[in-house]
Amino acid sequence: MRNHSGHDQAHHGAHGGARPGGLSVSEDGYTLELDATILTAGVQPVSFRVIGPDGQAATEFIPEHEKELHFIAVRRDTAGFQHVHPVRDEKGTWSTELALEPGDWRFFADIHPAGHDGTLTLGIDVAVAGPYDPRPLPEPTGIARIGAYTVALDGELVPGEASALTLTVSRNGSPVTDLQPYLAAYGHLVALRVGDLGYLHVHPEGEPGDGTTAPGPEIAFMAVAPSAGTYRLYLDFQHDDVVRTAEFTVRTTPTAPEHGGHHHGHQAPPAHHAHH
Template sequence: MNNHSGHDHASHANHGGHGGHAGHAGHGGGRPGGLAVSENGYTLELDATILTAGVQPVSFRVMGPDGRPVTEFTPEHEKELHFIAVRRDTAGFQHVHPVRDEKGTWSVELALEPGDWRFFTDVHPAGHDGTMTLGVDAAVAGPYDPRPLPEATGTARIGAYTVALDGALVPGEASELTLTVSRDGRPVTDLQPYLAAYGHLVALRVGDLGYLHVHPEGEPGDGVTAPGPEIAFMATAPTAGTYRLYLDFQHDGVVRTAEFTVRTTAAAAHPDAAPEHEGHEGHEGHHGHHHGSHAHH
């Protein structure tokens, strides 16, 4: 198994509390978020965009439409702000929760390897209608050894844990993804609530790291959702392509991350739409033939 398939956060316990979070970016129709540094007048502003490799402090602000740092937020999944760091080759994924001072500056420690990085913030400024995901680039100095994209597989292993992925990403359609957690071959049925859920999923589009719209199904204490072994999500892929999925789950007091590479599948044709679809294809074929004849002449 590729060594990018997952990791646990026991060794990063002092990095601000790793966790996961269902992506709220791109509300409505699966539009990816995190592709812009500014949205609706709010801007993600780093104190430094060139950083040093190693465990390093990172500080930033979310600037409001009035040009001042935002100091009031509506909590989402028990936190005012969720911060995600990932290298452009999709390695080094970290989901942390920075600490904010009274002036609106956030601080957190990240474990950084040389290369080009993308930082995301999931925030809901007080008074703003809904959550937004802002993204900004950062460079970490040093020799950069980009890693190839891990192959697509339905299984990730993190130590004694195995996570199996079932379901497909379909462009433009909401689809269910089910992740099943086991340890030493036995189903895990006592997952611990973490940030108001049994699991949190971040999905990024390979090529531009567009941040996907992902919703958890159910929540702890609702009388329906079991604490494992299955964790279900609804996800909408905005386009065809390849995506990286990062699942955070907590068991025995440790948050672990399982990573997957997923390629989209074609949408199923609706039976009543098939004749029209076939006719459209025929028209396109005729159109192409016409142009070919025209070019010949």
């Protein structure tokens, strides 16, 4: 397991307890500022800045998973998920393109500003004009199908506890054993809490080239659900030079009762898994 992943998990655990990221447009003096928060449908240019504590656009970031900034877009009904990597100019303006359908959207910027202790996820609401037909939340299932690919999810989300999630990729019924590295891992997993789209930081177990992590068919992650509820999981993986996204709906399972049958699921998770 990557050392900094443990550090990140400890940091996020200490950063407001179980509170997920992305619920605020501004945090620790950093603010996400879009050039436009009303957009039209279709493939659209999007530009924005991260305003730092000094009131200027930030231009120095520490790369996380090979990128200075990860930009996530999802409609409020959890449809339309996109994970893109904008390009920044020297003045601090980021630019990218998104494929947008009408509706209310949430955009996230996942960053590690230079000089800041750890990563931040800032979130902002965006309206896309046009007739909006919300989609019902897909039912929980452990299988996602994307064309010829099938991804199976094994593991459970437990409120307040780190839990292992394993995703197994197959194509046409055969295990995929030659996944390509994507963002310094064989997969990148984003989890969002249904209802407020709270953004969970999920860390891969191992990395390509570490001598122990195989290129499939299994991709392992550690995740912490901050609360009971329903979550949407989005796995990006790369195979045959194409990045594909597998989507899952997951409901949390309660922690096991301890002595005398009392539930302790509401208590803070033990700190022993945090690295210092």
